[in-house]
């Protein structure tokens with residue numbers, strides 16, 4: 001006996017901005033099979049996991065939402081991809097099923113990826129493969145557990161289809177939850193539509209949904225720009241602090257909410273090098289680790305351009321106001337980065353000299369080929385009086401020996417119990433991130449039908465700050481024979 005479950009989908013975006021989306025149905029799925037369902041996220045959404053993973057729930061997740069009063073839409077957006085503008089991208093293989101209010105009353109998008117071709121599909125087949133969708137699942141969960149704003153996967157469902165990539169691959173649909181899917185590219189699209197009222201409605205909608213304080217400002221659209229600049233400065237600083245390389249920071253992959261979105265060719269860096277690039281198509285390193293802050297600013301400048309007419313009809317004044325806000329990005333980013341780095345190093349107060357201390361540390365880590373994650377984690381050992389692993393993590397520890405007294409002095413400006421300092425450092429320096437070799441092994445096994453390594457990896461990276469003796473294999477860099485790592489975008 002099953003109870004009839006009805007999910008209260010809303011469609012506030014489609015109602016407010018019908019010109020920025022198209023009603024569309026998901027393609028039928030021949031043999032749906034739930035590969036992984038996110039119980040905790042389902043509960044957060046107020047949904048009963050037992051029902052959601054049942055055949056009726058899975059059917060809903062694949063787009064059968066008419067009984068729930070929802071009309072899925074494909075959203076329109078533009079985007080600068082590697083610097084070149086594409087006026088019409090949009091959800092080529094994705095759909096927004098609708099919005100739900102979670103148990104905290106927050107509005108969340110329920111979105112599908114791999115749900116079939118839409119009017120935005122261009123040459124694409126509208127499909128997605130199991131491996132890349134599981135990749136999005138595990139990286140999103142890791143980011144969430146690290147405390148970084150992110151979209152999250154609710155489920156990955158195998159479709160039973162085989163889709164044509166370099167080889168035939170098993171197909172899947174990802175069900176993704178986001179605070180919204182509105183992007184810099186959404187504003188760029190609206191700005192190409194020669195409908196100023198629609199652009200204003202979009203800006204007002206985004207203010208109301210994501211940055212309500214901006215509505216009270218004297219210049220709401222300048223305030224909106226400021227909020228997005230701040231959200232992205234904070235976000236990218238947090239990526240940098242955990243060694244995350246997004247890999248495809250096109251303007252269509254940058255949200256206005258400040259959540260990380262679109263885990264395609266992304267990866268976590270093992271050995272620290274600012275020039276680290278994983279994406280096979282990023283030939284010139286545009287989206288290299290060390291370039292991410294300045295690319296974020298570049299994207300924000302594209303966002304600002306879309307707002308100029310709303311800011312002031314006097315172009316010169318509008319450009320002046322927008323420029324003033326964009327110029328705050330670097331200081332905002334730096335403030336977030338330095339604050340986060342101080343926490344990683346157990347420094348309790350703020351001293352201007354810390355900036356040099358941190359810069360010198362990065363030079364040391366680069367020269368010493370340090371493994372980003374495990375090296376920072378080993379620092380709490382130093383505070384507890386076990387310095388050997390910190391030194392062993394560098395090819396040439398002499399530089400560290402010269403730097404360490406400066407760090408000790410900075411840390412001891414505020415006298416505290418060393419064990420408490422070490423514990424606070426362990427709470428921000430993760431033991432476990434989704435290491436590339438572990439991700440590859442897990443996705444390879446899952447593509448062959450064995451999900452166990454994937455589920456184990458998700459469990460480990462979902463609890464990243466507590467060291468566990470049985471998870472030692474997840475804590476270190478890739479073995480030397482893993483080779484240079486390449487990720488692929490055309491997923």
Ligand code: AMP
Nearest residue numbers: 089090091092093121124125126127262
């Ligand atoms: P992404 O690289 O995933 O951010 O996607 C960039 C653009 O390409 C978006 O407009 C996607 O909807 C579209 N796209 C990517 N893969 C496919 C596909 N297999 N079929 C249709 N559209 C796709």
Ligand code: MG
Nearest residue numbers: 252253261262
């Ligand atoms: Mg994208």
